[in-house]
Amino acid sequence: xxxxxxxxxxxxxxxxxxxxxxxxxxxxxxxxxxxxxxxxxxxxxxxxxxxxxxxxxxxxxxxxxxxxxxxxxxxxxxxxxxxxxxxxxxxxxxxxxxxxxxxxxxxxxxxxxxxxxxxxxxxxxxxxxxxxxxxxxxxxxxxxxxxxxxxxxxxxxxxxxxxxxxxxxxxxxxxxxxxxxxxxxxxxxxxxxxxxxxxxxxxxxxxxxxxxxxxxxxxxxxxxxxxxxxxxxxxxxxxxxxxxxxxxxxxxxxxxxxxxxxxxxxxxxxxxxxxxxxxxxxxxxxxxxxxxxxxxxxxxxxxxxxxxxxxxxxxxxxxxxxxxxxxxxxxxxxxxxxxxxxxxxxxxxxxxxxxxxxxxxxxxxxxxxxxxxxxxxxxxxxxxxxxxxxxxxxxxxxxxxxxxxxxxxxxxxxxxxxxxxxxxxxxxxxxxxxxxxxxxxxxxxxxxxxxxxxxxxxxxxxxxxxxxxxxxxxxxxxxxxxxxxxxxxxxxxxxxxxxxxxxxxxxx
Amino acid sequence: xxxxxxxxxxxxxxxxxxxxxxxxxxxxxxxxxxxxxxxxxxxxxxxxxxxxxxxxxxxxxxxxxxxxxxxxxxxxxxxxxxxxxxxxxxxxxxxxxxxxxxxxxxxxxxxxxxxxxxxxxxxxxxxxxxxxxxxxxxxxxxxxxxxxxxxxxxxxxxxxxxxxxxxxxxxxxxxxxxxxxxxxxxxxxxxxxxxxxxxxxxxxxxxxxxxxxxxxxxxxxxxxxxxxxxxxxxxxxxxxxxxxxxxxxxxxxxxxxxxxxxxxxxxxxxxxxxxxxxxxxxxxxxxxxxxxxxxxxxxxxxxxxxxxxxxxxxxxxxxxxxxxxxxxxxxxxxxxxxxxxxxxxxxxxxxxxxxxxxxxxxxxxxxxxxxxxxxxxxxx
Numbered sequence: 078x079x080x081x082x083x084x085x086x087x088x089x090x091x092x093x094x095x096x097x098x099x100x101x102x103x104x105x106x107x108x109x110x111x112x113x114x115x116x117x118x119x120x121x122x123x124x125x126x127x128x129x130x131x132x133x134x135x136x137x138x139x140x141x142x143x144x145x146x147x148x149x150x151x152x153x154x155x156x157x158x159x160x161x162x163x164x165x166x167x168x169x170x171x172x173x174x175x176x177x178x179x180x181x182x183x184x185x186x187x188x189x190x191x192x193x194x195x196x197x198x199x200x201x202x203x204x205x206x207x208x209x210x211x212x213x214x215x216x217x218x219x220x221x222x223x224x225x226x227x228x229x230x231x232x233x234x235x236x237x238x239x240x241x242x243x244x245x246x247x248x249x250x251x252x253x254x255x256x257x258x259x260x261x262x263x264x265x266x267x268x269x270x271x272x273x274x275x276x277x278x279x280x281x282x283x284x285x286x287x288x289x290x291x292x293x294x295x296x297x298x299x300x301x302x303x304x305x306x307x308x309x310x311x312x313x314x315x316x317x318x319x320x321x322x323x324x325x326x327x328x329x330x331x332x333x334x335x336x337x338x339x340x341x342x343x344x345x346x347x348x349x350x351x352x353x354x355x356x357x358x359x360x361x362x363x364x365x366x367x368x369x370x371x372x373x374x375x376x377x378x379x380x381x382x383x384x385x386x387x388x389x390x391x392x393x394x395x396x397x398x399x400x401x402x403x404x405x406x407x408x409x410x411x412x413x414x415x416x417x418x419x420x421x422x423x424x425x426x427x428x429x430x431x432x433x434x435x436x437x438x439x440x441x442x443x444x445x446x447x448x449x450x451x452x453x454x455x456x457x458x459x460x461x462x463x464x465x466x467x468x469x470x471x472x473x474x475x476x477x478x479x480x481x482x483x484x485x486x487x488x489x490x491x492x493x494x495x496x497x498x499x500x501x502x503x504x505x506x507x508x509x510x511x512x513x514x515x516x517x518x519x520x521x522x523x524x525x526x527x528x529x530x531x532x533x534x535x536x537x538x539x540x541x542x543x544x545x546x547x548x549x550x551x552x553x554x555x556x557x558x559x560x561x562x563x564x565x566x567x568x569x570x571x572x573x574x575x576x577x578x579x580x581x582x583x584x585x
Numbered sequence: 586x587x588x589x590x591x592x593x594x595x596x597x598x599x600x601x602x603x604x605x606x607x608x609x610x611x612x613x614x615x616x617x618x619x620x621x622x623x624x625x626x627x628x629x630x631x632x633x634x635x636x637x638x639x640x641x642x643x644x645x646x647x648x649x650x651x652x653x654x655x656x657x658x659x660x661x662x663x664x665x666x667x668x669x670x671x672x673x674x675x676x677x678x679x680x681x682x683x684x685x686x687x688x689x690x691x692x693x694x695x696x697x698x699x700x701x702x703x704x705x706x707x708x709x710x711x712x713x714x715x716x717x718x719x720x721x722x723x724x725x726x727x728x729x730x731x732x733x734x735x736x737x738x739x740x741x742x743x744x745x746x747x748x749x750x751x752x753x754x755x756x757x758x759x760x761x762x763x764x765x766x767x768x769x770x771x772x773x774x775x776x777x778x779x780x781x782x783x784x785x786x787x788x789x790x791x792x793x794x795x796x797x798x799x800x801x802x803x804x805x806x807x808x809x810x811x812x813x814x815x816x817x818x819x820x821x822x823x824x825x826x827x828x829x830x831x832x833x834x835x836x837x838x839x840x841x842x843x844x845x846x847x848x849x850x851x852x853x854x855x856x857x858x859x860x861x862x863x864x865x866x867x868x869x870x871x872x873x874x875x876x877x878x879x880x881x882x883x884x885x886x887x888x889x890x891x892x893x894x895x896x897x898x899x900x901x902x903x904x905x906x907x908x909x910x911x912x913x914x915x916x917x918x919x920x921x922x923x924x925x926x927x928x929x930x931x932x933x934x935x936x937x938x939x940x941x942x943x944x945x946x947x948x949x950x951x952x953x954x955x956x957x958x959x960x961x962x963x964x965x
Contacts, residue, residue, distance in 0.1 A: 391848065416850040430848050433841035435908050444838055445849035447831035455829045462775050478777055498849065 092143035116291035124300040134160035166238030181205035181218040228259025321574035329550030336366035346398030372552025379558040421504035425511035431495035439479035468497040489520030560584040608928035618805040629812035632919035635897035637867030643836040645907025646702040650709030654868040656887030657717040659876030663726040673737035688865025692858035727881040741878040744808035750800040824912040840907025
């Protein structure tokens, strides 16, 4: 730690950010000293990324309330270029390197030194070499980025930021994709930056890392700052308590269905992602009965979505394990097969995987079930419209009629259309990946009621959610994934938020 | 169906009227029955190919090889008829089957190997051109032997007798009235908004007038050309395919959001290959009509027709990104393209200027497509 007279390099006062009615940040105060590593922790959706986006100028001045000071001077960024000029650099989870260029080319991309109008390649490579040495990195400036491991690429990304003489580094989950040794290297470099007077704002779910390198940690919850703690005077337990400490409200309608026969069984499932050798999911076991809601929790990147996508036939390569539906061994390699086996996936990313925006509601609802409506080869429009109408009414989509374009609907209503499309295939097992993300509270409760009416018809639901209260309120049983493995299993009654959080961190 | 009309919808009609007014002012013969009959045969050829292109553009693909393909398949059939004395039906059947196979293979290559359709079909453009010239040995190959008339030549030389024209007109109007009333009844039953009864009557009345006018004008020359009937049947079929079959819906869904289509259990690969296979069949049909219209297969048959087809689609509101486009729009777009080419030929515009004009129309059409898409995005 620096001495007492260390300067405040970054200060934020009463920062509030709203998205069309939803408050993402609520009067947040935050400050960081020069040369400090300051971690920000919080559940998914607590407001961490919003905060980063404001600091980086992604959300320009005027789109939020509150004030920001750098070294005591107020600043008003109108875009990322402004914050970069002020010495703030952001390292996102997704890398922004050009894969086909060399390390040196990437580091100087957009800031190439030139002589007589030509790029001064000697300087590019010699300065890069000098840089690498400064941070004790064993990298060839002329190596092609695509040939480096993901961890080395992350380091190049950081060097690129530092080459712009940045004073403040914002790191958003920088270790999410790294192996343990790569994490070590990265953390050592961050510790080294401290001595060079560079400030790091470090966002991570991995509390061990946070405790190891950060000087202080600020916890956000539901857009509010809950606490700022010195890492020397706190522990994992206290941080977790601050992260989840809230009451579950009575949003979740009770369900009275006793589970019946087993529908879906997954045994010892291990899956590799495409083009990656390390398993994305390891040794997954689960069971789903009729009338049941199985909740799957875990942090972002823990493999929840990948598990659903794999079972639905669109993700990964199975290394081992088996999947049974009603006791029959199945091998599903496409969504078409999955739908024929009575599965349906309601995706978390409705814009990407859910709707066809240019078309109307009716087109979208019946899209996955058109074979039901053919007489010979022609569609029977009459029958199709009647069925669409029934689903439309049942879900209570707020729109004039079936011919309204889906792109004109609100998020919650689009979600209902995607759900309707899924239900029209008459599935037995419905995978719902974050079904209530980004929709307002009223629509959420409607979706909860629909989940319950599905289970009362003897269907089964697998619910993936980042919102712990939702997950615990809606599920009969919970499986918590942690880094691709099962971190814990709970029955509805016995789960507490802290226990679930601990399970989610089990393998971090 | 009952969407609000935008400037875009009107712009096609306005452009068409302007083109016609211009050519009728500068040329005495543009509106003559004879030229209008020729124009409708040229429209039949252009629009047939454009309807195939629509099916390829809807799922977000493109086919640049169709112009060369038109020459190749037409030329192949001519060679079989003229040099090998095959019956014209058999020759055309062979060409058709070959085209279906070639285009299915191209579709498979595009979708299974993931090579962009732009590249595969650009290669096809050159390959088919080379094969075409090999097949006809750079010579002129007539579509019939001597002065005999065969099915091949009849494609663009047969005209229906006057009374059949009136029969067609009656059938078309009757079918339109029945379909319109049925759809209206169903919409009322489902609680959808419907047009005013008077508006419906007016629309049907205008349609009846237009059809009757067309028949009268055509009968003043030789009658309704066979190729117009071919186009009519094809347009009906493609319209039914795009609007009333799962296959057609899938084309729109794939072009609108491919990942959502995959997760909805749509057999994306089969559908796209199917679209290319139909394109192949339509290339063959266009090849026969275009070659027959020229009277013989020569090295220039089919030149640049792919660009006319794409321009016709885009002018008619088809999106090059996929997911948007209608048969009606493509027919209008084709009429604009065919009218421009016909009018320029009448005025004896030099080939140099024709190239420049065709290129300009293509650029303006695509630019308008992009500009309108951006405007729509801003509005949404």
